[in-house]
Amino acid sequence: METDLPAAFIVGLLGGVHCLGMCGGIVGALTLGLPRQDAASPRFWGLQLAYNLGRIVSYMVAGMVAGGLGLLLAQAGPLQATRQVLSVIAGLFMIMMGLYLGGWWMGLARVERAGSVVWKRIEPLGRKLLPVGSPVQAFFLGMVWGWLPCGLVYSVLIWSLSAGGVLHGALLMGAFGLGTLPNLLLMGAAAGWMGGFLRKPMARKIAGGLVMVFGLMMLLQLRPDNLISG
Template sequence: MNDSLTFLLPALLSGLLGSGHCLAMCGGIVSALGLSTARRPLAIGYHVGRIGTYMVIGAFVGGLTSFLPTMFSPALRVFAALWVIALGLYITGWWRVLVRLETLGKQVWRHIQPHTRKVLPINSWPRAIAAGALWGWLPCGLVYSVLGLASSSQSITLGAGVMLLFGVGTLPSMLGAMMFAQRLQRIMQHPGGKTLAGLLLLALGLWMLWPFIAPMPGHLHAFDPHALMALLWHNSASVLT
C-alpha cells in the first residue's frame, strides 16, 4: 500500500465509522444550524472551521515527530495501529480508555469554551467558521485517537491530511444530521451499528499491525486480519438487523 494511504485510509474510515459518536458530541448544534434551508450554508461554514482546527492540530503533532530519525518509523506505525484498535474498542464500548484522554482535554476546553459565547448567535458565515474552529477543540476520544495516527506520520503535511480525511469522513453523518437529525441519529447510535463500526475499526487496526507481528513465531500465524474483515463485511447486515 502507498505510504500515505497507510495513514489517510484509516483516517477516512475512522471518520465514517465513528460518526455516530460525532452526532452525540456536536450533532445538536449542527442540527440547529440546518433546521431551515436558509441556515444550511452556516452549517457548512461550521464544518469548515471544525475541520480547519483538526488540520492545524494534525500538522502540529505530525511536525513534532518529523524530527525523529527514520529508525523510529516502525515503532510509530505500531503506535498508529494501536490507536486505531483503541478507537474500535472505544466505539463498541468494550474499553473506555480514551475517556481518560477526554478528561485531560477538558482542561484545555475549559479555557476555550468561554470564547464560544462571542460567536453566538451564529448568523453569518464568519461566525459559523469561528464557531466550528472553537468547537473543534471539544474533548473527543475519537479525535484524539486519529491525532495519534497523525502524529505517527512524521510529517506536517501528512498530519494535516490525516485530520482532513478524518473530518471529511464525518461529514456524511453530520450533514445528514442537518437534514434529518433525529432519524439518522437513531440509526447511527443503534447498539448493533456501534458494535459493527467498532469491530471494523478493530479489524483495520489489526490489519495495520499485521506486518509487524506476522514474522513473530507461534500461534500468531493463525490470525488472518483480511479474513476477519471479510467476515465482518459479510455479516454486517445481520448485525444491524
Template sequence: MPIDWLALGAALISGLAGSVHCVAMCGGVATGLGSLAGQGRPGFGAALRINGGRILGYGLAGVAVGSVGHGLLMVAPQLGLALRVALGAALVLIALRLLDSGRRLAALHKSGAALWQWLAPLRRRLLPANTAARQLGLGMLWGWMPCGLSSAVLFAAWLQADVLQSALLMLAFGLGTLPAMLPLSYSGLRLGGLFARPGLRRAGGVLVLLSGVLTMAAPWLMHSPLLQPLLAGLGCH
C-alpha cells in the same frame, strides 16, 4: 512519501462508524452552533460552513501534531519502526472504542468540556455568526474541542510523524463524521442515524481493527515478496 492509504481509510471509517459517539458527544453543540449561525433559523449554507470549519480545524490540528512528530523523527530516526507499530496500536485502540457497545471504556468518552469553556471568550467574539468567515471560525473552534474519539485519531496522526500524512488523516476522519453532523447542524434532526447504526459501527470497528493489525505487522510483512506490492500500494512503510 506515498500516501498511507491504510491509515487514511481507517480514519475515514472511524469517522463514519463513530457517528453514534459524535451524535452523543457533539449533537447539542452541532444544533446550538447551527442555530447561532442561522440566528435561530439555521440554513444549509451556514451548516456547511460550520462543518467545513470543523474539518479544517481537524486538519490544522493534524499539521501541528505532524510537525512535532516529524521533528521527533528527525532527532531520533531510529524511532521510525516504533512509531509505525505504535500507529497500528492506536488504530486498534480506536477499533476497540468503536466496538465498545457496552461502554466499558466510558471513562475514555469524556468530551473536554473544560477546554470548550476556556474557548468561550473567543467564541463570543465570533458572535453574531452572520458572516461566512465567522461561521468558519466557529466551526474551527468546534474542531479543536477534544473528545475521546477525535483525541485518539489525533494521537494516531501524531504517530504518523509527517505533516501531510497527519493532516490528511485528520481530514479523512472529519469527512467521515460529516454525514451525521451536517444534518444536525442544519436542522437539529438526527438525519444521520443511517450512519449511526450498530451494525455499521461494528463492521467499521472490525475494518479499523484489521487496519491496525496490518499496520503494526507491515514492517515485517514488507519482507514477504508476495505482500510487498500490496503494502507498497497502501503506502505502508
C-alpha cells in the same frame, strides 16, 4: 501515505456514531436563528458547511503539529525504528478507539476528561458566537469546536505522529475530517432519524469492530525487524 488517507477518511465515516454525541448539540445550535421552514434552504446548508470547514481546519492544524512533532522524534533517534514505534502506538490507539465506539471498553473516556482541562478555557470563545447568524460566525465556531476533547480525534492525532511530517499530518487529519462530514451534515438535516439509528447498539458495535480492523491492519503492516534493529 497513499493508503493512509482513504483509511483515515473511512475511520472518520465510521466514527459518526461518536460524532452524534460529541457534536450533535452544536450542529442543532446552528439553526437556532432560522425559521423552521429554512431547514432545507441554501442559508441552512451554508451555515452547516462553514461550521464543518472551520472544524476540519482545526483538525488539520492539530495534524500539522502532531506530524511535525513525530518528525522531530524520528530525527532524534533511528528514523525507521522510531516511525515503526509511533505506528505501533497509533495502531493500538485505533484498536482502543474501536473498543470504545463499540461500548466494550470505556478507557478513552478518561483521555477525553483529561482534554477537558484545556477545553474549559477554549469553550467560552464558542459560546460568544451563538446564536450563529452568518457563515463567518459558523466557520469560527467550527474552529473552536474542532478542539473539543474527543477520543476519536485523539486516536487519529496519534496516527498523525507517524505520518512523516507537517504536511502529511495535516492531510491525514483533513481526510479524517472529511470522513466525519457526511454524518454531521445529515445530522443537521435529519437529526431525529440519525440519532435513532446511530444510537442503536448494533450500529455502534459494527463501527467499533471495523475501526479495530483498521488498527490491526496497521499493526500487521509493520516489520518487526525494524523495531529490533532500528
